Amino acid sequence: MNYTRRQVLSLLARGPTPGPELADRLGISRTAVWKHIEALRGRGFEIETGEGGYELTSIPEYGGAAVQLGLEAPYRIEYRESVASTNDVAREFAAAGERDVVVLADEQTGGRGRQSREWHSPSGGIWLSILVEPDLPPARAPLLTLAAAVAVVRAVDSLGVEATIKWPNDVLVEGGSGDELKLAGILTEMTGEADRVSWVVVGIGINANVDRADVGEGATTLRELVGDVDRREVVQRLLEEFHGLLDDPDSIRGAWIDRASTLGREVRIETGSETFEGRATDITAVGALEVETSTGTETVHAGDCEHLRPL
Ligand code: BTN
Numbered sequence: 001m002n003y004t005r006r007q008v009l010s011l012l013a014r015g016p017t018p019g020p021e022l023a024d025r026l027g028i029s030r031t032a033v034w035k036h037i038e039a040l041r042g043r044g045f046e047i048e049t050g051e052g053g054y055e056l057t058s059i060p061e062y063g064g065a066a067v068q069l070g071l072e073a074p075y076r077i078e079y080r081e082s083v084a085s086t087n088d089v090a091r092e093f094a095a096a097g098e099r100d101v102v103v104l105a106d107e108q109t110g111g112r113g114r115q116s117r118e119w120h121s122p123s124g125g126i127w128l129s130i131l132v133e134p135d136l137p138p139a140r141a142p143l144l145t146l147a148a149a150v151a152v153v154r155a156v157d158s159l160g161v162e163a164t165i166k167w168p169n170d171v172l173v174e175g176g177s178g179d180e181l182k183l184a185g186i187l188t189e190m191t192g193e194a195d196r197v198s199w200v201v202v203g204i205g206i207n208a209n210v211d212r213a214d215v216g217e218g219a220t221t222l223r224e225l226v227g228d229v230d231r232r233e234v235v236q237r238l239l240e241e242f243h244g245l246l247d248d249p250d251s252i253r254g255a256w257i258d259r260a261s262t263l264g265r266e267v268r269i270e271t272g273s274e275t276f277e278g279r280a281t282d283i284t285a286v287g288a289l290e291v292e293t294s295t296g297t298e299t300v301h302a303g304d305c306e307h308l309r310p311l
Helices: 003-013 019-026 030-042 064-068 086-095 143-157 222-226 231-247 249-259
Strands: 046-050 053-058 076-083 101-108 126-132 164-166 170-174 180-192 197-206 266-270 275-283 289-293 296-300 304-307
Touching: 003 019, 003 030, 003 053, 003 064, 019 030, 019 053, 030 046, 064 076, 064 101, 064 231, 076 086, 086 101, 086 126, 086 180, 086 197, 126 231, 143 164, 143 170, 143 180, 143 197, 143 231, 143 249, 164 249, 197 231, 231 249, 249 275, 266 289, 275 296
Parallel strands: 076 101
Antiparallel strands: 046 053, 101 126, 126 197, 164 170, 170 180, 180 197, 266 275, 266 304, 275 289, 289 296
């Protein structure tokens, strides 16, 4: 949605506004105001014309404009009904030099998980990718993945869903009898040079208003846990939390530790080159997992982690 139309919306969100006042404040003609109002109506915003001017009476349930309205984070939302993968679309924006863009989709037809796994992404879920250029050296870029996991956990807190984080990026909920089910996952992709990150795409998938049978094995959904949720609110909360954490990178590690369920647990680690078991004891300043094994402490920067015993 273009900048002026977003401005029209945020002015109307404050209350009924006469057309001439909108025109004055935005420095555009009354005809242009009217065209923007018509375009917004076409996108599902209900705008009535009354004595006080234009009045915003209802907004669409979900979509780019709905998420953008009232969002307290500096991202431009690019909404698509259906894409192969929001990460791929975000990478195209990155290649075009764009930053601070969030690609949001109702459905993905080729959703990707870590280790090239398929990520089931039916209509009704929350599938999004945040494209940013963080002011961090490449070695600290993994902190973005940790920040995304914390942001997801905080976003679902307000729904009464108590989630925890399994290193590095799985958001889990207890499924009864001690087992843990996956509610959300994160796939971070980046490029840069030795000393600077050029862009990072943080892809986040939350199984929201979808049936459990339609997501992967060992997974659950918000619909299953608490019923259908207002995806607009969840996405806004998630983006605001993520932006807040990025603003203060030194707070990310502590925030992650607060919500993690991995530390203190017996784990099996698979790095691609080796597999070992031990007790997860800590994460480093850049988000690597420290595991105490029978032969010493291993520091794991990337890999799969399995919790060996139930909570
Ligand atoms: C994982 O747990 O393996 C990571 C899953 C990441 C899924 C999200 S959904 C939005 C974004 N687009 C993708 O294709 N993948 C990520």
